[in-house]
Each structure stands twice: as C-alpha cells, then as structure tokens.
Amino acid sequence: MMLLQPPKIVCSLNFLQALKIAQALADLKPSYVRLPGGNDLAGPIIPERFIWNNTIGLLVNRPGRRGIWTGYNTEGFGLIELLTFAEDIGATPILAVYAGYSFDGKAVPRNQLQPYIDEVVKELDVLTTSVSDNRMGALRAHLGPSQPFNIKYVESDNEDWIGPAPSAYSYRWPAFYNVLSQKYPNITFIATTTKSINSPPAVDDHDYQVPLFFIQNFFINDDDSKINDAFTTGRLDFPSIKSSVAELIYRIGLERNSDIIIGGCYVLVLQNIDNTQWTPNLIVFNADLIVKSTSYLAQKMFGENLEEGDSKFGNLYFVATKCTNDNTLIVKLASVDSNDIAIKIQTQGSTTSSVGLAYILTAGPAIVPSTVYNNWYC
Incomplete structure (x- = not known):
C-alpha cells in the first residue's frame, strides 16, 4: 500500500524509511487507531478542515490544504489509505468526523449544519455500504477496497472541551448524533466532552x-x-x-x-x-x-x-x-x-x-x- 506512490511525487522521506515507520506501528499490535488526527480533522479554519472526498482518488487530483501546525498537507495519505493501513495492521478504526468546529475557534452556526451532516452521511455510506446496495459503495470499490470497512466507532469532532467549543457543541453534537445514530444503529458514536451535553454513548477524554x-x-x-x-x-x-x-x-x-x-x-x-x-x-x-x-x-x-x-x-x-x-x-x-x-x-x-x-x-x-x-x- 505504501509503495503505491506516483514516481513524480517528491517525498522528503525515502520509501524504506517510511516502511520502517509503518512496521514500528504494526509491531505495537494496536487494538484500534483513531483517524484522522484530531487537529488535522479540524483544520486551521472551516474551509481547510479534513474534507474526506478531497483525500480520495488519484493523488494528482487531490487539492491539498494548509497544514494545521506547519507546512502543507498533500492528502497523499488520505481516508482510504488510513483505513487500509489500520486494516492491514489488525486495528479497529475509530473514525473521527468533522462536526462544525475548527482550530481558529469558530463554529458552523446551528442553521447551517445540514451540509456538514450530509457530508458525514456520504462518507459513512462510501465506507460501509456494499457495492450492490449503494452507489457510494460502488465508489469505494472503484477506489480499490471491494468490501466495506468495518466501522464500529465514530467520534464527533475533536477536543470540544477547549475554549469556546463547548457552547457550540451543545447544538452540534445532538444535530449530528440524532441523524447518524438513526441511520447507522450498529455504530457507537463518541463525544469529545460532557461539558455541554448529557449522557453520550461514549466520551473521549484527552489527558x-x-x-x-x-x-x-x-x-x-x-x-x-x-x-x-x-x-x-x-x-x-x-x-x-x-x-x-x-x-x-x-x-x-x-x-x-x-x-x-x-x-x-x-x-x-x-x-x-x-x-x-x-x-x-x-x-x-x-x-x-x-x-x-x-x-x-x-x-x-x-x-x-x-x-x-x-x-x-x-x-x-x-x-x-x-x-x-x-x-x-x-x-x-x-x-x-x-x-x-x-x-x-x-x-x-x-x-x-x-x-x-x-x-x-x-x-x-x-x-x-x-x-x-x-x-x-x-
């Protein structure tokens, strides 16, 4: 998987070194991998968040975006690559999805959330539906993986206990959870705080x-x-x-x-x-x-x-x-x-x-x- 890089893509890290890093991660035999990274998911600003459909397909067609801490993110290791790597090392993915809050402290207003919810629905359909049941499943098969990914856990956003995030999470969490839990009853949905919401199925504490x-x-x-x-x-x-x-x-x-x-x-x-x-x-x-x-x-x-x-x-x-x-x-x-x-x-x-x-x-x-x-x- 990690060798499928077009020859014109220039990497600062040689392939052998990348494979050694991948092997070091595999040697840990992790039970699960949370992906993508939380701050990378949020992005510096809302338009520069992790947009899943900008990270799939041919590398030359992925637009990339400004990195969250420094540099530029080419999205060369996109959604399908992340999930395939987790699958290859025997780890259960905990899929983090964008839920309307970015690193600059700005949240999507309550009355503008629906397109972002629809974005997550399409993402989960691509990852979890069969080729015969859904055209989004057919898209996944076109990208490589013929079988659906086994998505058991989905985490809504990242570290919403920081700064002004809790106040907006009070309406963002239920807006996403109410739709997604109905459509995907076999997935456990994870919140990132309990500061402004009550009794989520699970919560991700960062210590x-x-x-x-x-x-x-x-x-x-x-x-x-x-x-x-x-x-x-x-x-x-x-x-x-x-x-x-x-x-x-x-x-x-x-x-x-x-x-x-x-x-x-x-x-x-x-x-x-x-x-x-x-x-x-x-x-x-x-x-x-x-x-x-x-x-x-x-x-x-x-x-x-x-x-x-x-x-x-x-x-x-x-x-x-x-x-x-x-x-x-x-x-x-x-x-x-x-x-x-x-x-x-x-x-x-x-x-x-x-x-x-x-x-x-x-x-x-x-x-x-x-x-x-x-x-x-x-």
Missing part, C-alpha cells in the same frame, strides 16, 4: 498531564503522598523511564475497568526530529533514523495481552488474568518505589508450570530527558 497525574488516577482516592517528586515533572522533551512507568500504571487502571472503557492510546505517535511542534512523542524519526521511546517499549510490552482485574500494594501496581485458550497466567506489574520490591505470586485452584517468561523494562533515572540519544531506544 495531557504530568506523570504524577497518571499514578494518582489509578485509583482516584488513593494516597500517593509517598511518590517521589520526580513524577511531578512538567512536559518532557522525550519520554523517560519514569514517565513510561506512570503511563503503565494508568493503563493498568484502564484495563481493570475494561467493562466500561473502550480503550486508551498514546498521543502523539510520530515526531520528525527536524521539524517538531509537540513533545513528547512515541516514535521519533528523520530521514536516516527511527528511534522507539521508552513509552513505545512499555506500551508494546503491555499491549501483548489485555487483562481484567486489579490491585495495588504500596507503590506496586498490578493486574493479572488467565488466557482461556491455553491457561497461561499473565501478570503485569509497575512500581514507582525507590527500592526493590520482592514479589511472591500464588495461584489458587489451578496448576501452573514452574517455567515462565519475564519481560522487564528498566533504565537509568532520566527524570528530565533533553536529548533523544540519551533517553530513547533504537
């Missing part, structure tokens, strides 16, 4: 926080007074072992509530070290180098198996489960204690082997990493 936040919110009411002050560090240049452990603790908290939580993910994923707008990120790269952060390794390690159940003992956090297909016992542990902790695991009501595998993530302190080479893993 851009210091490491201490993630530890404290394993159990909201836990006493974390013994945690080292190093975990209160602000925004990092690059992930560190401390921040990665804090993220794992938060993830354990998510897994223990897997009956009500759809999933959790790390943002942002990719960082061009030569042109950076946001830190920290999961994977850093340039034309010659790809570096996987401690957070990448931590998420990959814990992502191998998803679990239920929970507990906490002092500064040790853990979750355990048993695979039903082969009775493998899986235990995930994360410690924020400054001292080593001796652990003894006992099982009840089952017979286990005396042999097992241990995967350990460890490194130097790296409290405030400042260089990619000192704190990341190639």
Whole structure:
C-alpha cells in the first residue's frame, strides 16, 4: 500500500524509511487507531478542515490544504489509505468526523449544519455500504477496497472541551448524533466532552498531564503522598523511564475497568526530529533514523495481552488474568518505589508450570530527558 506512490511525487522521506515507520506501528499490535488526527480533522479554519472526498482518488487530483501546525498537507495519505493501513495492521478504526468546529475557534452556526451532516452521511455510506446496495459503495470499490470497512466507532469532532467549543457543541453534537445514530444503529458514536451535553454513548477524554497525574488516577482516592517528586515533572522533551512507568500504571487502571472503557492510546505517535511542534512523542524519526521511546517499549510490552482485574500494594501496581485458550497466567506489574520490591505470586485452584517468561523494562533515572540519544531506544 505504501509503495503505491506516483514516481513524480517528491517525498522528503525515502520509501524504506517510511516502511520502517509503518512496521514500528504494526509491531505495537494496536487494538484500534483513531483517524484522522484530531487537529488535522479540524483544520486551521472551516474551509481547510479534513474534507474526506478531497483525500480520495488519484493523488494528482487531490487539492491539498494548509497544514494545521506547519507546512502543507498533500492528502497523499488520505481516508482510504488510513483505513487500509489500520486494516492491514489488525486495528479497529475509530473514525473521527468533522462536526462544525475548527482550530481558529469558530463554529458552523446551528442553521447551517445540514451540509456538514450530509457530508458525514456520504462518507459513512462510501465506507460501509456494499457495492450492490449503494452507489457510494460502488465508489469505494472503484477506489480499490471491494468490501466495506468495518466501522464500529465514530467520534464527533475533536477536543470540544477547549475554549469556546463547548457552547457550540451543545447544538452540534445532538444535530449530528440524532441523524447518524438513526441511520447507522450498529455504530457507537463518541463525544469529545460532557461539558455541554448529557449522557453520550461514549466520551473521549484527552489527558495531557504530568506523570504524577497518571499514578494518582489509578485509583482516584488513593494516597500517593509517598511518590517521589520526580513524577511531578512538567512536559518532557522525550519520554523517560519514569514517565513510561506512570503511563503503565494508568493503563493498568484502564484495563481493570475494561467493562466500561473502550480503550486508551498514546498521543502523539510520530515526531520528525527536524521539524517538531509537540513533545513528547512515541516514535521519533528523520530521514536516516527511527528511534522507539521508552513509552513505545512499555506500551508494546503491555499491549501483548489485555487483562481484567486489579490491585495495588504500596507503590506496586498490578493486574493479572488467565488466557482461556491455553491457561497461561499473565501478570503485569509497575512500581514507582525507590527500592526493590520482592514479589511472591500464588495461584489458587489451578496448576501452573514452574517455567515462565519475564519481560522487564528498566533504565537509568532520566527524570528530565533533553536529548533523544540519551533517553530513547533504537
């Protein structure tokens, strides 16, 4: 898929490097991918939002648009490419759709929303209908994918808890949800805030926080007074072992509530070290180098198996489960204690082997990493 670039398209990143990045993402074995990116979806202004039908078809016919942070977006990796890539790596797509609010803080007025709702309906018809049932399904087949995409989740807009967005979301969310949920009853629709709406089917919370936040919110009411002050560090240049452990603790908290939580993910994923707008990120790269952060390794390690159940003992956090297909016992542990902790695991009501595998993530302190080479893993 990623090799289907016309020869006249000039890329700053060579194909082999692009394939290595794609492989690094695939190696994470993500359960889902949210696409397109939220700020990219919103666009700098309403006319420069992510318009799905401007991102399909021949690359030379895609108009492109101004990038949200810098540069120009060619739409070379458009809607079909995004969904096909998610499908190729076995990830469920969470499709974000534009719902009338852009990065300049301006919203589509209530009485002008219908064309934007119609735009989403056409997008979902293209992606989910069969060739024989709908001419939009035939359009998808013409673009390449003969079978409908399996769209289970659709998210309405992005981060509508910021600035003036909540006031407009109070009318934008119901306008989109009421139409889309009736037409697509098998899709779960996700809101981006509950500040101005009530009881959506699901909500996407974005926690851009210091490491201490993630530890404290394993159990909201836990006493974390013994945690080292190093975990209160602000925004990092690059992930560190401390921040990665804090993220794992938060993830354990998510897994223990897997009956009500759809999933959790790390943002942002990719960082061009030569042109950076946001830190920290999961994977850093340039034309010659790809570096996987401690957070990448931590998420990959814990992502191998998803679990239920929970507990906490002092500064040790853990979750355990048993695979039903082969009775493998899986235990995930994360410690924020400054001292080593001796652990003894006992099982009840089952017979286990005396042999097992241990995967350990460890490194130097790296409290405030400042260089990619000192704190990341190639």
